[in-house]
Amino acid sequence: MRLGLYHIQLMRYYEEVMAQAARNYAFTGDKKWEMRYRAVEPISDRLLKNAIANTDETIQPFFTVMDNANVDLIKMEYQSIELVNEGKKDQAIALLDSKEYTGQRRVLAGGLEDFITQIEGDARQRGNLSDVMIPSVQQIIELERKLAVMEDNLKKEKLFAIGELSARLAHDIRNPLSVINTSINILISQKDIDAKTMETYERMQRAVERITYQIDDVLNFVKPRVSSLKNTSLHEILASVLARIDIPKTVVITIPPNNIEFVGDIISLEIVFVNLITNALQAINNSGEIVISASVVKEKIIIKIRDNGPGMSSDIIPKIFEPLFTTKQTGTGLGLTSCKTIIEQHGGHIDVESVVGKGTTFTITIPYRQIM
Ligand SMILES: Nc1ncnc2c1ncn2[C@@H]1O[C@H](COP(=O)(O)OP(=O)(O)O)[C@@H](O)[C@H]1O
Numbered sequence: 001m002r003l004g005l006y007h008i009q010l011m012r013y014y015e016e017v018m019a020q021a022a023r024n025y026a027f028t029g030d031k032k033w034e035m036r037y038r039a040v041e042p043i044s045d046r047l048l049k050n051a052i053a054n055t056d057e058t059i060q061p062f063f064t065v066m067d068n069a070n071v072d073l074i075k076m077e078y079q080s081i082e083l084v085n086e087g088k089k090d091q092a093i094a095l096l097d098s099k100e101y102t103g104q105r106r107v108l109a110g111g112l113e114d115f116i117t118q119i120e121g122d123a124r125q126r127g128n129l130s131d132v133m134i135p136s137v138q139q140i141i142e143l144e145r146k147l148a149v150m151e152d153n154l155k156k157e158k159l160f161a162i163g164e165l166s167a168r169l170a171h172d173i174r175n176p177l178s179v180i181n182t183s184i185n186i187l188i189s190q191k192d193i194d195a196k197t198m199e200t201y202e203r204m205q206r207a208v209e210r211i212t213y214q215i216d217d218v219l220n221f222v223k224p225r226v227s228s229l230k231n232t233s234l235h236e237i238l239a240s241v242l243a244r245i246d247i248p249k250t251v252v253i254t255i256p257p258n259n260i261e262f263v264g265d266i267i268s269l270e271i272v273f274v275n276l277i278t279n280a281l282q283a284i285n286n287s288g289e290i291v292i293s294a295s296v297v298k299e300k301i302i303i304k305i306r307d308n309g310p311g312m313s314s315d316i317i318p319k320i321f322e323p324l325f326t327t328k329q330t331g332t333g334l335g336l337t338s339c340k341t342i343i344e345q346h347g348g349h350i351d352v353e354s355v356v357g358k359g360t361t362f363t364i365t366i367p368y369r370q371i372m
Pocket residue numbers: 217275279280283307309310311312320325326327328330331332333334335336337360
């Protein structure tokens with residue numbers, strides 16, 4: 001009987017986890033929920049079977065009802081997963097909202113609840129409730145830990161696969177793209193072009209530029225970075241960055257009046273500034289103000305990049321450094337991830353402050369290594 005309670009306690013927990021995982025998968029399509037479901041389902045089934053085997057005959061019919069409900073639920077939950085995998089999210093949600101599904105859940109959850117109340121009463125009378133409860137808690141913790149590791153691995157694998165694929169793709173696109181770019185420049189430099197044709201060329205040029213940005217984001221993200229520390233300065237880095245970015249006349253960009261000379265990896269720091277300035281330009285929609293300031297405080301270089309764009313709401317701020325998070329139609333969501341990695345490789349950190357309607361400030365803090 002005691003073993004029966006222990007299994008049934010776990011069962012109640014897993015039943016929740018499974019229902020939640022199936023639901024989350026239907027709503028988000030995030031593979032981690034499908035995986036979580038598939039990991040828990042066989043355990044939960046085994047638990048119920050064990051519980052049935054470990055109880056005396058008088059309670060067994062009671063269990064059979066729950067077991068039947070459980071079999072039905074699992075069937076519907078797997079069906080909902082299949083539907084999501086076939087791209088039929090709406091049908092999956094409808095299935096999990098159906099009367100049949102919610103009804104069977106009530107049978108199973110209600111049955112478990114009743115049963116626990118009943119035998120917890122028995123156990124309490126015998127004064128050994130804690131005996132019965134403790135192992136189940138430990139097992140839950142252990143399973144949660146395993147699931148967390150699995151989720152983490154899945155995330156890493158997914159990122160690795162994305163990395164491999166996009167690096168190859170980006171690399172292959174780059175060459176033909178530069179051919180197109182050169183050709184457009186040749187077309188534009190011809191004499192006697194009418195305004196309309198010129199406009200078309202320029203539109204092509206902007207489109208190519210946009211793809212180039214995206215490819216650079218991807219390559220900067222996946223490229224293994226060999227960091228080479230060299231003597232450099234903030235002005236040197238900014239000058240080279242600003243030469244690479246097209247700054248419209250309607251943007252006022254202020255660079256720090258004071259220069260800071262330090263040791264750092266020039267190539268990767270340039271990537272950071274290109275990303276932050278490009279994001280700021282996109283935020284202010286090519287008209288507004290970008291102010292870069294710098295100081296050295298307590299052996300640390302602090303650089304701020306502020307824009308007077310629309311800012312970010314508090315629900316998106318925690319996500320912006322995550323790979324693939326973007327709010328832009330043609331964004332990659334890789335820029336800030338690259339910035340964070342690079343700054344951390346320099347032993348520093350990057351933070352953001354943003355006020356909706358006022359603007360955004362990114363703050364880079366890196367250890368100050370004086371030049372030799
Ligand atoms: N200066 C900024 N002002 C407002 N939002 C910003 C700014 N910089 C970044 N963001 C937000 O952070 C998201 C992620 O940025 P990033 O990683 O560079 O990817 P991407 O630029 O491709 O979208 C952007 O889509 C945007 O929502």
